[in-house]
Amino acid sequence: MEMTEKATGGYLTSRFNDMIGWARKYSIFQYPFVTACCGMEYMSTACSHYDVDRFGAGLPRFSPRQSDVLFVVGTISHKMAPVLKQIYDQMADPKWVVAFGVCTCTGGFYDNYATVQGIDTVIPVDVYIPGCPPRPENVLDGLIKLQEKIQGQKQEV
Amino acid sequence: MPNLHEQLKAKLPQGVLEIHAQHGDETALIRREAWIDAALFIREDPAFHMNVLMDLTAVDGRDLKWKPRFEVVAHFYSTEHNQRLRLKVAVEEKDAVVPTLTNLWPSANWFEREVWDMFGIRFDGHPDLRRLLMYTEFKGHPLRKDYLWNKRQPLIGPKN
Amino acid sequence: MALTPADNQLHPATLPDQETVIKRTRTESMLLNVGPQHPAMHGIVRIITELDGEEVVNADVEIGYLHRAFEKMAEQGGYLQVIPYTDRLNYVSPLINNIGYCLAVEKLFGLETTERAKYIRVIMSEISRVTDHLTCVGASAMELGAFTAFLYFIKAREYLYELIESVTGARLTISYARVGGVKGDLPPGFRESCLGAIEKTRKEIKEVDALLTKNRIFVDRLKNVGCISKEDALAYAITGPFLRSTGVDYDVRRANPYLVYDRFDFEIPVGEHGDNFDRYLCRMEEMEQSFRIIEQAFEQIPEGPVLLDTDGTVMPGEAMVDEAKMGRIENIRNVEAVIDPTLDGTTKVQYRNVETVNKRASLPPKEDTYGNIEGLMNHFKMVMMGHGIRPPKGEAYFPVEGANGELGFYIVSDGTDKPYRVRVRPPCFTIVAALPLILKGDSLADVVPTFGSVNMIGGELDR
Numbered sequence: 001m002e003m004t005e006k007a008t009g010g011y012l013t014s015r016f017n018d019m020i021g022w023a024r025k026y027s028i029f030q031y032p033f034v035t036a037c038c039g040m041e042y043m044s045t046a047c048s049h050y051d052v053d054r055f056g057a058g059l060p061r062f063s064p065r066q067s068d069v070l071f072v073v074g075t076i077s078h079k080m081a082p083v084l085k086q087i088y089d090q091m092a093d094p095k096w097v098v099a100f101g102v103c104t105c106t107g108g109f110y111d112n113y114a115t116v117q118g119i120d121t122v123i124p125v126d127v128y129i130p131g132c133p134p135r136p137e138n139v140l141d142g143l144i145k146l147q148e149k150i151q152g153q154k155q156e157v
Numbered sequence: 158m159p160n161l162h163e164q165l166k167a168k169l170p171q172g173v174l175e176i177h178a179q180h181g182d183e184t185a186l187i188r189r190e191a192w193i194d195a196a197l198f199i200r201e202d203p204a205f206h207m208n209v210l211m212d213l214t215a216v217d218g219r220d221l222k223w224k225p226r227f228e229v230v231a232h233f234y235s236t237e238h239n240q241r242l243r244l245k246v247a248v249e250e251k252d253a254v255v256p257t258l259t260n261l262w263p264s265a266n267w268f269e270r271e272v273w274d275m276f277g278i279r280f281d282g283h284p285d286l287r288r289l290l291m292y293t294e295f296k297g298h299p300l301r302k303d304y305l306w307n308k309r310q311p312l313i314g315p316k317n
Numbered sequence: 318m319a320l321t322p323a324d325n326q327l328h329p330a331t332l333p334d335q336e337t338v339i340k341r342t343r344t345e346s347m348l349l350n351v352g353p354q355h356p357a358m359h360g361i362v363r364i365i366t367e368l369d370g371e372e373v374v375n376a377d378v379e380i381g382y383l384h385r386a387f388e389k390m391a392e393q394g395g396y397l398q399v400i401p402y403t404d405r406l407n408y409v410s411p412l413i414n415n416i417g418y419c420l421a422v423e424k425l426f427g428l429e430t431t432e433r434a435k436y437i438r439v440i441m442s443e444i445s446r447v448t449d450h451l452t453c454v455g456a457s458a459m460e461l462g463a464f465t466a467f468l469y470f471i472k473a474r475e476y477l478y479e480l481i482e483s484v485t486g487a488r489l490t491i492s493y494a495r496v497g498g499v500k501g502d503l504p505p506g507f508r509e510s511c512l513g514a515i516e517k518t519r520k521e522i523k524e525v526d527a528l529l530t531k532n533r534i535f536v537d538r539l540k541n542v543g544c545i546s547k548e549d550a551l552a553y554a555i556t557g558p559f560l561r562s563t564g565v566d567y568d569v570r571r572a573n574p575y576l577v578y579d580r581f582d583f584e585i586p587v588g589e590h591g592d593n594f595d596r597y598l599c600r601m602e603e604m605e606q607s608f609r610i611i612e613q614a615f616e617q618i619p620e621g622p623v624l625l626d627t628d629g630t631v632m633p634g635e636a637m638v639d640e641a642k643m644g645r646i647e648n649i650r651n652v653e654a655v656i657d658p659t660l661d662g663t664t665k666v667q668y669r670n671v672e673t674v675n676k677r678a679s680l681p682p683k684e685d686t687y688g689n690i691e692g693l694m695n696h697f698k699m700v701m702m703g704h705g706i707r708p709p710k711g712e713a714y715f716p717v718e719g720a721n722g723e724l725g726f727y728i729v730s731d732g733t734d735k736p737y738r739v740r741v742r743p744p745c746f747t748i749v750a751a752l753p754l755i756l757k758g759d760s761l762a763d764v765v766p767t768f769g770s771v772n773m774i775g776g777e778l779d780r
Contacts, residue, residue: 035382036776060356079312080382113305113307113386113389179711209554264552267747267750
């Protein structure tokens with residue numbers, strides 16, 4: 001698990017830290033690593049009804065080098081796990097990972113020979129959004145939690 | 158035209174071992190040596206004209222003590238007559254080879270690859286028999302009854 | 318001392334002429350990997366293309382990145398426990414999978430559901446089919462750059478998701494169908510809300526139609542791209558809109574009518590050229606035909622309690638339990654129990670309309686489960702491990718028209734409560750198998766619209 005330090009330090013540095021955190025949390029460039037059914041709810045969340053753009057996270061960048069949040073959406077099988085690790089390694093710091101859907105959190109009800117039982121066995125995860133699939137309101141709740149986490153982190157510049 | 162399975166039995170008496178029409182699905186169990194002949198027959202004969210191989214799969218009869226163990230099941234459909242037919246062939250575990258249908262119906266290519274991947278039944282004459290759904294490092298054939306349902310072989314990450 | 322042409326190797330006289338250069342040049346084709354993580358590949362297919370410049374000379378498709386062992390998991394639990402797994406097969410039209418599976422199990426039993434259940438299943442199937450086509454056309458338009466079409470279609474899809482939620486309780490993975498019927502009846506007022514949602518969706522479709530169908534860029538990118546001939550399509554066992562775009566009008570709803578499809582008047586859109594543009598038009602038209610079916614179904618659906626056989630008396634649930642415990646079964650035989658509305662059970666009246674009264678297949682209504690011991694035992698025998706619905710020994714194959722083509726379920730039963738083998742015949746499997754043939758000769762940029770029109774759904778392809 002990624003250890004994030006709480007912001008400490010003097011007045012000016014903590015104000016500066018808060019400002020960077022504010023800027024980072026409202027400009028999330030997501031990399032949607034969409035594999036399965038959760039992708040449908042991801043689409044619903046991203047589109048006009050449950051708009052995710054109002055949180056500043058509306059532009060998916062389809063390249064790992066250009067994004068900072070990796071949304072792992074949908075079941076990861078053992079065949080796909082090395083690909084996921086490679087994409088995660090290609091992203092530049094600061095990066096966060098959201099495990100979207102219960103298949104990525106713990107494997108879901110696919111306890112079988114083909115499914116990774118939770119992506120945190122492969123890459124470190126910041127926010128877990130359970131649900132099969134999670135309702136869009138659930139996703140937005142998870143996104144807000146991620147934003148709070150980003151704000152409260154010690155920002156490396 | 159009803160009773161396709163009876164017509165098939167009449168036309169190929171040595172090839173067809175048994176027939177039934179449970180729940181309206183006409184089925185014929187074919188001897189392995191006559192598999193290609195039967196397939197060619199149902200494709201060419203004007204009463205059948207089965208031009209579509211809808212599905213090809215296998216069933217592992219180990220828990221039901223089937224002898225021979227496997228059964229390869231193929232579903233055919235004819236767009237001309239709107240008729241369906243199911244052909245089965247029984248395969249031993251020690252000699253799990255069946256002649257391929259790829260030359261007659263190209264759709265058999267991927268179906269047979271999947272049967273090889275999941276059951277370990279080889280198809281003689283298949284152009285490219287390799288795993289389809291599982292990765293090449295995977296050992297074993299998952300849909301066999303003796304493969305445990307949660308025996309994982311992870312490529313990366315812990316074996317949990 | 319002047320340099321002679323022989324000294325200067327770059328002098329034009331010493332350079333070979335163009336023809337010699339071309340003859341001597343050796344080209345190699347390039348292998349380009351598209352995927353497995355690629356937004357237009359819907360995340361999980363790897364196409365290894367061999368390119369000669371921009372033209373695809375050869376392609377190989379690698380699948381299996383979403384293999385979730387549906388067929389293995391289906392053998393581990395009871396027949397009813399397979400239903401949530403079937404939801405996740407074709408996750409854009411989950412109701413069709415549910416209903417297809419239940420129809421296959423009912424074929425093993427030899428059961429027929431009630432009329433109302435059949436109509437409800439048809440209505441929900443058609444709504445699901447429309448969501449599938451909306452997602453497919455929207456996503457493929459987005460991959461070509463028409464982002465607005467995607468937003469409009471997802472907005473329209475939300476109207477349908479709200480409908481599905483009011484009936485089944487969930488938006489996507491609904492587990493609605495049961496062996497013997499459906500889980501619960503349609504809520505009151507569903508007809509009005511459904512017809513209203515259909516009107517709104519029709520408007521959206523018309524808007525996107527105006528945006529895309531005569532759009533020069535869209536048409537140029539899709540016309541004459543990804544062509545497949547009739548014979549090839551049949552040889553590869555392709556079905557659904559992909560096959561209909563080549564000119565063969567094979568639709569399982571017409572060829573082997575199941576449920577009550579033979580009572581409706583609908584057309585099957587058939588294309589001509591077998592290219593991407595025909596598939597787009599087929600899908601748009603199929604949505605309109607699905608709406609027609611839903612409207613006709615609402616006119617024909619049998620209303621109200623049809624098989625109710627009580628004599629109108631009601632009794633509080635606790636009193637019924639007491640009567641049953643004391644053995645006075647005759648007093649409660651045809652009486653309706655009134656129980657607290659917070660218990661999910663005030664449905665016996667509706668229940669009789671939508672579930673076949675077959676003790677071996679369908680769960681009893683909740684009033685019976687909580688109210689009398691026979692109901693409780695019946696429920697227990699159907700649900701607990703080791704007990705459960707037991708179709709007779711045998712095998713059955715049931716084809717259903719999925720949004721992508723013929724979705725078939727082949728179930729082998731050994732007489733116990735666990736299915737022995739459940740096989741899904743995935744419609745998009747054969748289409749993706751034919752992709753190398755379709756992509757040959759097109760350019761690299763054509764891989765994206767072709768793949769979009771395939772409507773590959775990973776859950777179904779890899780199971």
